[in-house]
Amino acid sequence: MNNQYTKAAIRAAFLSQLNSKPFDKISVVDIAKMAGVSRNTFYYWYDDIYALMDDLFFTEAEKIRQDSASFDSWADGFRHAVGFASENRKAIYHLYKSISRNKLESFLYEVTFNDVSKAVATMGKETGALPEDVHDLAAFYSAALIGLVIRWLDGGMKEDSDAYLKNIEELLGDNIVSALNRSARKKH
Numbered sequence: 001m002n003n004q005y006t007k008a009a010i011r012a013a014f015l016s017q018l019n020s021k022p023f024d025k026i027s028v029v030d031i032a033k034m035a036g037v038s039r040n041t042f043y044y045w046y047d048d049i050y051a052l053m054d055d056l057f058f059t060e061a062e063k064i065r066q067d068s069a070s071f072d073s074w075a076d077g078f079r080h081a082v083g084f085a086s087e088n089r090k091a092i093y094h095l096y097k098s099i100s101r102n103k104l105e106s107f108l109y110e111v112t113f114n115d116v117s118k119a120v121a122t123m124g125k126e127t128g129a130l131p132e133d134v135h136d137l138a139a140f141y142s143a144a145l146i147g148l149v150i151r152w153l154d155g156g157m158k159e160d161s162d163a164y165l166k167n168i169e170e171l172l173g174d175n176i177v178s179a180l181n182r183s184a185r186k187k188h
Contacts, residue, residue: 018091023098133183
């Protein structure tokens with residue numbers, strides 16, 4: 001097996017395990033067996049399951065960044081950012097309920113901020129907003145959105161996330177553009 005294929009197989013096996021059982025019930029032996037590699041091969045690439053989890057988050061964040069295009073709205077950026085979470089609901093829930101909650105929250109914030117900031121930056125250019133205000137608005141909305149995701153996770157992920165986000169998007173309306181317009185007026 002080549003290096004990238006081996007690591008991808010290990011990550012896929014880990015994600016599959018996470019989708020079927022809690023984080024603390026997963027063993028290196030389970031992952032190695034499912035990936036078709038030996039325990040030694042697993043340990044060649046990763047110090048432990050936590051290092052594998054970090055690599056999974058890093059790899060997924062990179063994919064999301066590369067797939068990112070310009071978004072017409074912050075909601076489109078957010079939908080893109082949480083696509084991995086939506087596709088792997090059980091895995092995310094298992095990680096959230098484990099001791100790895102902080103790592104999950106950091107991952108979600110990083111990818112959300114990346115995509116939301118692109119959308120806000122595009123709107124900021126159109127309005128002539130100050131760069132620091134664009135950054136602050138992106139950080140604010142990213143943190144607020146992740147807060148909503150955490151609330152969704154706490155509730156067992158029962159609500160339809162798309163319907164909920166659509167409602168939030170309608171409620172917020174053009175608040176970001178209004179804030180960016182106020183920022184642009186500060187220049188004058």
